[in-house]
Amino acid sequence: MSLLPSVRRPRERAMLTLEVLRAERLSPSFVRVTLGGAELGRFRPSGPDQAFRMFFRRPGQQRLAMPTFANEAWMAQLIMQPVSRRPWVRMYTVRAIRPQLGELDVEIALHEGEHGPSPATAWALSAAPGDPVGVFDEGYTFQPAPTARRQLLVGDESALPAVLAILDHASPDLRADVFLEVPTEADIRPGIHRPEGAVVHWLPRGDPALRPGARALEAVRGAELPAPPDYAWVAGESALATGVRRHLVNDRRLPKSAITFTGYWRHGHGSPG
Template identity: 55%
Template sequence: MLPKVQKPDTRKMITLEVLGRTTLSPHFVSVTLGGPELAHLEPSGFDQGVRLFFPREGQPGLRMPTLSSEAWLAEFMLLPKTRRPWVRNLTIRRFRPERDEIDIEFAVHGDSPMSRWVRRVRPGDPAGIFDIGRTYLPAAHARWQLLVADESALPATLSILEQAPETLTAQVFLEVPEAADIRADLAAPPGVRVHWLARTDPHQRPGVLALDTVRAAELPPGPCYAWVAGESKLATGLRRHLVNDRGLAKPDIGFVGYWRHGRSSPG
């Protein structure tokens, strides 16, 4: 089953440039992108996602698709790899339209194409985005919310909490690679309880700790909206648990498998 997505009314391919890069913790880096074409981005907030296009190593510039529709993928795949950029799905962490800037936070790990780009990127380097909408769509009847994420979905969850109303009541479980990645300065509404879960085994598959912790947790009663994102088995496994063991209705669960452990993204 595919996740429910609220897509933008209008969108177009947007070319930007890197304005800055900030290391946040051992496994997280924030990159600021900007440019006048951000005037074409329709902000939807919360976990608003974009396809991020960035050059492969050795490419002199960025070759963006020209089609601002779902046909972009066919155009993209027809390009030879010598001219085709990398593309990955990321979340807009912050949007400053008055300055034509957005921040995107990256979970950096291993030797993936995205991690290599984040490590070498410099101000003035090209990048591009294409809006894909948001999946955080709380049910109006929910009395409280359950938010669960591994490191790949941490930026999206932080964005959700940063924009949440002060009346939000929620249990939040955030899994990160190590204790040094915990954001001690996280601000959340008073009714939100955040559980940080730092892995102690570097070989443990991401998402297992969060899945096991929520399965064993004592959660509040009453109608709930759950949003789960991260490694594919975390998203599908927790959805199965919430439906079969907790009695949540399927429409009250938003779940997104951002990636699959051991499998690289196409592109």
């Protein structure tokens, strides 16, 4: 994440090794990968936008060489490994977890760059049962006040799983304005679970040349909201996150303390690791 919000991290964390149970293409731009394994019982569900580092093998690697440190020193340990052994690592959100079935779902937004598919995209498209996957809990950021009954939720495709999980766990009396930008109309999810008072605006980008997040930012700036939000959660491409926050503070006079904003990625910049 390039923008660091207030993160509620678990008191105890562990590097866990799971495996792919199945993979399913949801739409042109999304793959759902279901993970499981004996160590999943040590992964504790927390907030609705619970994030985790996911470690997966590079092409040609026969084994997954996970870090052993279960603290912030893991990154230095990872970098010290030669590339031939070092796994890829990316941040993802828990889309759903079913402890009674021993399953965790992660939805991966597929990205194609000028040099081909991203490492995570290539991995997701080829993921097969039994493939090893590492998981390290990073906590959650969605922390509205108990009195925040009207909320604003904004995200691009990288934040779609988190927003859908937030809606899954929302109070039935929540009133929310939700703006979700996705790459194509075929990526719109009909019939998603949401409280009756949550209005979802789907924003298919359509034009591949349009910067991701631009449509959502424009839509929020021009939106006639029925009432000012008590709390806003914004995530996705960094310009979307900072742009919406700036608009809410400067134009809608929302206190900075009532906004959680997270830049998951930067357009045109590859992820480290």
